[in-house]
Amino acid sequence: MNAPDAALICRALGDTxxxxxxxxxxxxxxxxxxxxxxxxxxxxxxxxxxKILSECGLLDSRREGVRTFYSLNxxxxxxxxxxxxxxxxxx
Amino acid sequence: MNAPDAALICRALGDTxxxxxxxxxxxxxxxxxxxxxxxxxxxxxxxxxxKILSECGLLDSRREGVRTFYSLNxxxxxxxxxxxxxxxxxx
DNA sequence: CCGCTAAATAGATGGCCGTCTATAAAAATT
DNA sequence: AATTTTTATAGACGGCCATCTATTTAGCGG
Numbered sequence: 001m002n003a004p005d006a007a008l009i010c011r012a013l014g015d016t017x018x019x020x021x022x023x024x025x026x027x028x029x030x031x032x033x034x035x036x037x038x039x040x041x042x043x044x045x046x047x048x049x050x051k052i053l054s055e056c057g058l059l060d061s062r063r064e065g066v067r068t069f070y071s072l073n074x075x076x077x078x079x080x081x082x083x084x085x086x087x088x089x090x091x
Numbered sequence: 092m093n094a095p096d097a098a099l100i101c102r103a104l105g106d107t108x109x110x111x112x113x114x115x116x117x118x119x120x121x122x123x124x125x126x127x128x129x130x131x132x133x134x135x136x137x138x139x140x141x142k143i144l145s146e147c148g149l150l151d152s153r154r155e156g157v158r159t160f161y162s163l164n165x166x167x168x169x170x171x172x173x174x175x176x177x178x179x180x181x182x
Numbered sequence: 183c184c185g186c187t188a189a190a191t192a193g194a195t196g197g198c199c200g201t202c203t204a205t206a207a208a209a210a211t212t
Numbered sequence: 213a214a215t216t217t218t219t220a221t222a223g224a225c226g227g228c229c230a231t232c233t234a235t236t237t238a239g240c241g242g
Protein backbone atom coordinates (compact mmCIF):
# COMPACT_ATOMS: atom_id res chain seq x y z
CA MET A 1 0.00 0.00 0.00
CA ASN A 2 1.25 3.47 -0.92
CA ALA A 3 0.77 6.86 0.70
CA PRO A 4 -2.22 8.07 -1.37
CA ASP A 5 -4.18 4.86 -0.73
CA ALA A 6 -3.34 4.93 2.96
CA ALA A 7 -4.30 8.62 3.16
CA LEU A 8 -7.65 7.78 1.60
CA ILE A 9 -8.29 5.18 4.28
CA CYS A 10 -7.08 7.51 7.02
CA ARG A 11 -9.50 10.14 5.79
CA ALA A 12 -12.29 7.56 5.91
CA LEU A 13 -11.31 6.67 9.47
CA GLY A 14 -10.92 10.32 10.43
CA ASP A 15 -14.43 10.61 11.76
CA THR A 16 -15.38 9.27 15.17
CA UNK A 17 -18.65 7.78 13.94
CA UNK A 18 -16.94 5.93 11.12
CA UNK A 19 -14.15 4.69 13.34
CA UNK A 20 -16.76 3.35 15.74
CA UNK A 21 -18.55 1.62 12.88
CA UNK A 22 -15.30 -0.20 12.14
CA UNK A 23 -14.86 -1.01 15.83
CA UNK A 24 -18.36 -2.48 15.97
CA UNK A 25 -17.76 -4.60 12.88
CA UNK A 26 -14.66 -6.03 14.54
CA UNK A 27 -17.13 -8.30 16.34
CA UNK A 28 -18.58 -9.58 13.10
CA UNK A 29 -21.05 -8.46 10.46
CA UNK A 30 -24.05 -6.34 11.33
CA UNK A 31 -26.95 -4.87 9.40
CA UNK A 32 -27.27 -1.11 9.09
CA UNK A 33 -30.40 -1.11 11.24
CA UNK A 34 -28.45 -2.67 14.10
CA UNK A 35 -25.48 -0.35 13.65
CA UNK A 36 -27.80 2.65 13.74
CA UNK A 37 -28.82 1.85 17.31
CA UNK A 38 -25.33 2.70 18.52
CA UNK A 39 -25.33 6.25 17.18
CA UNK A 40 -27.32 9.44 17.52
CA UNK A 41 -27.34 10.21 13.82
CA UNK A 42 -30.07 9.77 11.25
CA UNK A 43 -30.32 6.77 8.94
CA UNK A 44 -29.23 8.71 5.82
CA UNK A 45 -26.15 9.98 7.64
CA UNK A 46 -25.20 6.45 8.63
CA UNK A 47 -25.75 5.35 5.05
CA UNK A 48 -23.41 8.12 3.93
CA UNK A 49 -20.68 7.00 6.35
CA UNK A 50 -21.07 3.40 5.24
CA LYS A 51 -20.65 4.48 1.65
CA ILE A 52 -17.40 6.31 2.42
CA LEU A 53 -16.01 3.28 4.25
CA SER A 54 -17.09 1.02 1.39
CA GLU A 55 -15.61 3.20 -1.35
CA CYS A 56 -12.11 2.90 0.08
CA GLY A 57 -12.46 -0.87 0.33
CA LEU A 58 -12.83 -1.20 4.08
CA LEU A 59 -16.35 -2.65 4.06
CA ASP A 60 -18.05 -5.54 2.32
CA SER A 61 -21.81 -5.96 2.12
CA ARG A 62 -24.17 -8.88 1.80
CA ARG A 63 -27.88 -8.63 1.24
CA GLU A 64 -30.30 -10.89 3.05
CA GLY A 65 -33.88 -10.06 2.25
CA VAL A 66 -34.66 -6.54 3.28
CA ARG A 67 -31.50 -6.23 5.34
CA THR A 68 -27.95 -5.51 4.22
CA PHE A 69 -25.17 -6.87 6.38
CA TYR A 70 -21.85 -5.09 6.47
CA SER A 71 -18.51 -6.54 7.43
CA LEU A 72 -14.87 -5.57 7.40
CA ASN A 73 -12.82 -6.35 4.32
CA UNK A 74 -10.00 -8.38 5.83
CA UNK A 75 -7.52 -7.78 3.03
CA UNK A 76 -7.82 -4.00 2.93
CA UNK A 77 -7.69 -3.81 6.70
CA UNK A 78 -4.64 -6.05 6.82
CA UNK A 79 -2.77 -3.97 4.25
CA UNK A 80 -3.64 -0.78 6.08
CA UNK A 81 -2.51 -2.19 9.44
CA UNK A 82 0.73 -3.21 7.78
CA UNK A 83 1.27 0.27 6.39
CA UNK A 84 0.64 1.94 9.75
CA UNK A 85 2.76 -0.62 11.57
CA UNK A 86 5.67 0.38 9.33
CA UNK A 87 5.52 3.98 10.56
CA UNK A 88 8.10 3.60 13.28
CA UNK A 89 10.07 6.09 15.25
CA UNK A 90 13.78 6.15 14.47
CA UNK A 91 14.60 6.29 18.18
CA MET B 92 -6.25 5.40 23.02
CA ASN B 93 -9.96 5.89 22.34
CA ALA B 94 -11.92 6.42 19.13
CA PRO B 95 -12.06 10.25 19.17
CA ASP B 96 -8.30 10.56 19.70
CA ALA B 97 -7.58 7.98 17.03
CA ALA B 98 -9.98 9.71 14.65
CA LEU B 99 -8.13 12.97 15.22
CA ILE B 100 -4.86 11.34 14.26
CA CYS B 101 -6.45 9.62 11.28
CA ARG B 102 -7.75 12.97 10.09
CA ALA B 103 -4.25 14.40 10.43
CA LEU B 104 -2.87 11.49 8.39
CA GLY B 105 -5.67 11.73 5.87
CA ASP B 106 -3.72 13.95 3.53
CA THR B 107 -1.05 12.54 1.22
CA UNK B 108 1.38 15.37 1.92
CA UNK B 109 1.09 14.94 5.67
CA UNK B 110 1.40 11.18 5.47
CA UNK B 111 4.56 11.64 3.43
CA UNK B 112 5.93 14.05 6.00
CA UNK B 113 5.52 11.31 8.58
CA UNK B 114 7.14 8.80 6.23
CA UNK B 115 10.13 11.10 5.76
CA UNK B 116 10.52 11.62 9.51
CA UNK B 117 10.64 7.87 9.94
CA UNK B 118 14.28 8.23 8.91
CA UNK B 119 14.98 10.74 11.65
CA UNK B 120 14.46 14.41 12.36
CA UNK B 121 14.55 16.98 9.59
CA UNK B 122 14.21 20.73 9.40
CA UNK B 123 11.25 22.24 7.57
CA UNK B 124 13.51 23.62 4.86
CA UNK B 125 14.72 20.11 4.06
CA UNK B 126 11.23 18.64 4.17
CA UNK B 127 10.02 21.31 1.78
CA UNK B 128 12.34 20.02 -0.96
CA UNK B 129 10.28 16.84 -1.22
CA UNK B 130 7.00 18.59 -2.02
CA UNK B 131 5.54 20.91 -4.58
CA UNK B 132 3.73 23.09 -2.09
CA UNK B 133 4.62 26.50 -0.73
CA UNK B 134 6.43 27.02 2.56
CA UNK B 135 3.33 28.36 4.40
CA UNK B 136 1.34 25.32 3.31
CA UNK B 137 4.02 23.00 4.66
CA UNK B 138 4.02 24.99 7.89
CA UNK B 139 0.26 24.51 8.10
CA UNK B 140 0.57 20.74 7.64
CA UNK B 141 3.29 20.56 10.28
CA LYS B 142 1.04 22.43 12.67
CA ILE B 143 -1.80 19.95 12.19
CA LEU B 144 0.52 17.00 12.77
CA SER B 145 1.94 18.69 15.86
CA GLU B 146 -1.42 19.57 17.35
CA CYS B 147 -2.49 15.94 17.51
CA GLY B 148 0.79 14.99 19.18
CA LEU B 149 2.45 13.23 16.27
CA LEU B 150 5.38 15.65 15.92
CA ASP B 151 7.99 17.08 18.25
CA SER B 152 10.15 20.09 17.41
CA ARG B 153 13.56 21.30 18.42
CA ARG B 154 15.02 24.65 17.53
CA GLU B 155 18.63 25.01 16.50
CA GLY B 156 19.51 28.54 15.54
CA VAL B 157 17.40 29.63 12.65
CA ARG B 158 16.26 26.10 11.88
CA THR B 159 13.54 24.04 13.52
CA PHE B 160 13.95 20.29 13.42
CA TYR B 161 10.87 18.10 13.49
CA SER B 162 10.69 14.50 14.58
CA LEU B 163 8.06 11.87 15.27
CA ASN B 164 6.67 11.59 18.78
CA UNK B 165 7.37 7.97 19.56
CA UNK B 166 4.74 7.60 22.25
CA UNK B 167 1.83 8.99 20.26
CA UNK B 168 2.83 6.97 17.24
CA UNK B 169 3.14 3.80 19.30
CA UNK B 170 -0.30 4.25 20.84
CA UNK B 171 -1.83 4.92 17.46
CA UNK B 172 -0.18 1.86 15.90
CA UNK B 173 -1.52 -0.18 18.80
CA UNK B 174 -5.04 1.14 18.25
CA UNK B 175 -4.97 0.38 14.54
CA UNK B 176 -3.40 -3.02 15.12
CA UNK B 177 -6.39 -3.90 17.30
CA UNK B 178 -8.80 -3.37 14.40
CA UNK B 179 -8.91 -6.95 13.28
CA UNK B 180 -11.25 -8.85 11.07
CA UNK B 181 -13.41 -11.38 12.86
CA UNK B 182 -12.76 -13.95 10.13
C1' DC C 183 -52.02 -4.94 -4.14
C1' DC C 184 -50.89 -2.49 0.21
C1' DG C 185 -48.46 -1.41 3.93
C1' DC C 186 -44.30 -1.97 6.54
C1' DT C 187 -39.38 -2.07 7.21
C1' DA C 188 -34.61 -1.33 5.51
C1' DA C 189 -31.49 1.20 2.92
C1' DA C 190 -30.09 4.53 -0.64
C1' DT C 191 -30.43 8.92 -3.03
C1' DA C 192 -31.35 13.93 -3.74
C1' DG C 193 -30.77 18.37 -2.39
C1' DA C 194 -29.65 21.96 0.96
C1' DT C 195 -26.73 24.13 4.47
C1' DG C 196 -23.15 25.49 7.58
C1' DG C 197 -18.53 24.64 8.54
C1' DC C 198 -14.02 23.03 8.00
C1' DC C 199 -9.86 22.17 4.81
C1' DG C 200 -5.96 22.77 1.57
C1' DT C 201 -3.87 26.07 -0.78
C1' DC C 202 -2.21 30.48 -2.02
C1' DT C 203 -0.05 35.45 -1.49
C1' DA C 204 1.57 38.76 1.62
C1' DT C 205 3.59 39.80 5.79
C1' DA C 206 5.81 39.21 10.23
C1' DA C 207 9.04 37.28 13.52
C1' DA C 208 13.39 35.36 14.85
C1' DA C 209 18.13 34.31 14.41
C1' DA C 210 22.56 34.65 12.25
C1' DT C 211 25.89 37.16 9.29
C1' DT C 212 28.05 41.03 7.33
C1' DA D 213 22.03 48.40 11.54
C1' DA D 214 20.98 46.11 7.38
C1' DT D 215 20.51 41.76 5.05
C1' DT D 216 19.56 37.01 4.56
C1' DT D 217 17.51 32.70 5.88
C1' DT D 218 14.02 30.07 8.14
C1' DT D 219 9.57 29.55 9.99
C1' DA D 220 4.99 31.20 11.46
C1' DT D 221 0.81 33.96 10.96
C1' DA D 222 -3.00 36.48 8.64
C1' DG D 223 -6.40 36.61 5.42
C1' DA D 224 -8.78 35.00 1.31
C1' DC D 225 -10.88 31.56 -1.69
C1' DG D 226 -12.77 27.42 -3.74
C1' DG D 227 -14.10 22.95 -2.59
C1' DC D 228 -15.24 19.22 0.08
C1' DC D 229 -17.62 17.25 4.35
C1' DA D 230 -21.07 15.97 7.99
C1' DT D 231 -25.50 16.47 8.76
C1' DC D 232 -30.29 17.10 8.04
C1' DT D 233 -35.24 16.51 5.78
C1' DA D 234 -37.71 14.57 2.11
C1' DT D 235 -38.16 11.12 -1.13
C1' DT D 236 -37.26 6.82 -3.53
C1' DT D 237 -36.16 2.02 -4.08
C1' DA D 238 -36.39 -2.71 -2.69
C1' DG D 239 -38.07 -6.72 -0.36
C1' DC D 240 -41.39 -9.05 2.55
C1' DG D 241 -46.01 -10.38 4.72
C1' DG D 242 -50.87 -10.10 4.94
